[in-house]
Amino acid sequence: MRLLWRVFWLNALVAMVATILLMIGPWTVSAPIRFTEAVILVAGMGSLLAANAVLLRWGLAPLDRLTQVMTTIDLLRPGQRLEATGSAEMTALISTFNQMLDRLEVERGTSSARALSAQEDERRRIAQELHDEIGQRLTAVLLDLKRLTDQAPEPMRADMRQVQEITRGSLDEVRTIVHRLRPGVLEDLGLLSALTALTNQFDTHTGLKVRRELGADLPELSTQSELVIYRIAQESLTNAARHAGATAADLELVPGHGGVTLHVRDNGTGITGLREGAGIRGMRERALLIGAQLTITSRPGQGTRVSLHVPVPTERGIP
Structure with a gap:
């Protein structure tokens, strides 16, 4: 049960008990109670409950907004803040929450900068290794295949050229990956x-x-x-x-x-x-x-x- 209704029903219980005591007790009403007096008491209790509900809703509205923001906040969309309104306790709570968001956004930005910097460094390292190791070896294989193709008998040259094209395609793919990484x-x-x-x-x-x-x-x-x-x-x-x-x-x-x-x-x-x-x-x-x-x-x-x-x-x- 929401805090609003918990407080409301507690107050309602107190008001109903007080009304019942007034209705059955001889202190402020006639004994036996008159119909008009019962109507007045019931109307008074209803007015008290209505006023109580309105005041509680108005007083706890900032807490509802705070709860909604807390469940939907996304640090990748900075600048989401709540206006500090309401009672002194509620204003202090919202201000503390806004300060927490400020700190979290700063920390998230710092950690993201470090992570992205490390990611770019790792991409450069992988790209360099692909270029220096895989790329050079495929180039050497391609040159050897060309030399062997020129020396191979005519029936084997078609197959050797096909292997050359596969190797050349692999080398182009490695270069494309290197370009994407770095x-x-x-x-x-x-x-x-x-x-x-x-x-x-x-x-x-x-x-x-x-x-x-x-x-x-x-x-x-x-x-x-x-x-x-x-x-x-x-x-x-x-x-x-x-x-x-x-x-x-x-x-x-x-x-x-x-x-x-x-x-x-x-x-x-x-x-x-x-x-x-x-x-x-x-x-x-x-x-x-x-x-x-x-x-x-x-x-x-x-x-x-x-x-x-x-x-x-x-x-x-x-x-």
Whole structure:
């Protein structure tokens, strides 16, 4: 039973007992009790209960709001706070809860920054090992196969060439994985070139045709912000190609509103489930890391739109 009704029924019990005692006792009413006196007592008890219920509902309303926020709060959507209203005890409780949210958001941002930094370092390490070990060995195998094919008898050359093509395809796949893990173009040539290479990669290796529009006069962004924009664009296009069954997508990166805004739209099936997957939550964590605002809108059968606004001024001082 909710606290409101527990307090209400306790007060109601007290009021009913008091009324019964007045009705059967000779102290304030006639004995035997008159009909008019009983009506007055019952009306008084009803008025007392109604007033009691109204006052309790008004006094405990902040607690109901606090309970609702506590059950629906999401630290990946910062800024959700309650107005401290009500009695002194209730105001203190809500203020303490808001302060706890402040601390949790700061700690979540710090832990997310460390986790994402470790994730990027691990991706670089794996990409480097794939490039240096697997890639070089496959290249050596490909060269040996070419030499052996030239020396092999004519009946065996067709089979040797087929093995060459399989090896060459494996080498291309390793290079594609290395590029996804570690966007070297982003580090060497910048965000615009990296997004161009990303869209060309989806055009070449998937059935997703990406139309891009990249602004020329973008404000200067930090390395962390460029990496977040790239990863969110990569995740959005990957979701569109693998999970949404989209055949076309638009990618835009335009300046405005004190920063830059990334838009990724597709014509896929949209998000049908109520629960967000790990990919979307990962995008929210990355956006939270740089103080950006991420908005995802989707309707079943009408595609998905991902918008990321990165405010440039707030990124100063972010490690």
